[in-house]
Amino acid sequence: MRIALEAAQAAAAAGETPVGAVVVDPATGEVVAVGANQPIGAHDPTAHAEIVALRAAAAKRGNYRLTGLTLYVTLEPCAMCAGAISHARIGRLVFGAEDVKGGAVVNGPRFFHQPTCHWRPQVEGGVLADEAGELLRSFFRARRGR
Numbered sequence: 001m002r003i004a005l006e007a008a009q010a011a012a013a014a015g016e017t018p019v020g021a022v023v024v025d026p027a028t029g030e031v032v033a034v035g036a037n038q039p040i041g042a043h044d045p046t047a048h049a050e051i052v053a054l055r056a057a058a059a060k061r062g063n064y065r066l067t068g069l070t071l072y073v074t075l076e077p078c079a080m081c082a083g084a085i086s087h088a089r090i091g092r093l094v095f096g097a098e099d100v101k102g103g104a105v106v107n108g109p110r111f112f113h114q115p116t117c118h119w120r121p122q123v124e125g126g127v128l129a130d131e132a133g134e135l136l137r138s139f140f141r142a143r144r145g146r
Contacts, residue, residue: 096132
């Protein structure tokens with residue numbers, strides 16, 4: 001999660017919402033891919049940190065299925081990202097701060113609990129949530145000039 005937080009800080013430095021994600025192979029400890037939010041810079045509404053990391057991991061592995069890998073992300077994934085996590089067959093999702101407005105894992109639609117969800121990862125939330133949440137709060141405070 002520390003690597004994901006570093007990616008989130010890099011996103012903030014680039015003017016993006018500070019969210020970072022890391023795909024790890026738990027069997028070896030290998031960091032397969034790292035992603036940071038970049039929808040503004042990439043001119044791509046789908047360039048959330050999770051999607052960026054999943055795309056890089058799939059390219060590196062030569063397979064869109066990332067079964068058995070763990071995705072660490074600093075913020076609870078939205079519905080789009082939860083869908084991508086399901087399609088990638090991620091084995092475990094670990095996230096930091098909850099997203100009451102836009103989250104879709106433990107908030108909102110609770111994507112992985114829907115009967116139409118075909119793959120459900122193990123989910124663990126709240127990991128380094130205070131740090132992840134403070135990074136987001138300070139980013140938006142600075143943008144509002146407070």
